[in-house]
Amino acid sequence: MKTYHAEVTRDGKFWFIRVPEIDRSTQALRYKDVPTMTIALIQVVTGLSQDEYDLRVEVRLPDAVRDHLGRAEALREEAARKQSEAAAEARAAVRELLAQGLSQREAGEVLGLSFQRVNQLVKTAT
Template sequence: MAIYTARVRRDGEWWLVSVDEVEGLTTKVRLLEQVPMAVREQLAHIPGEFSDPEDAIVMVFPEDDSQCVLHVKDLSERVRKLQYEEQRAMRQAVRELSLQGLTFRDIGEILGVDFKRAMQLAK
């Protein structure tokens, strides 16, 4: 699975797209949400270069890489990692508290979640 960086720049009603990893690969779209599919379609037209463009991960960045956008993307990635870590820790806590004989209602109260969520985390 390959990762591609799509640089976008607004031009009237269109977004102009270039891909860092493939010299000369450009396209244009009306909506930013269309960028990943448009890049994958362009990759499919390059014979023998890419085995399965549908599996390509396309990351969209503004052409100027403004610091505030990069900061937001960095924070979003850190939040995603922390949420994953939180879920893993919650599952572990539910297991340990359950082994101590606590009910899911008590576990939910201790962890600040609904008892139904505590039950889900135990699975």
């Protein structure tokens, strides 16, 4: 089955849609209309119905937007690492208190954690 690609960019008030396989373009006022407009263009030019091909929509974002998205992803990865480190430190704190003879309930009260959270930390400590 043939695949057509809709290369989509923002152009002023409109979404500009280019389909390289048929070397034709169209536009849409709203992003949600991009597939409909692309399908209509392909049908007019090729005569194919929608079930006779696959459509891949590829939005080409401005460099500044891609830069922001890249930074956001890096920050999410850093946050995940920091969350993991924080959990490891919490486990270490719980282990220290338990080693000093505190019960899990007491350790939770001292650390401001629920008994259930202390229990989770103990179980993942191994």
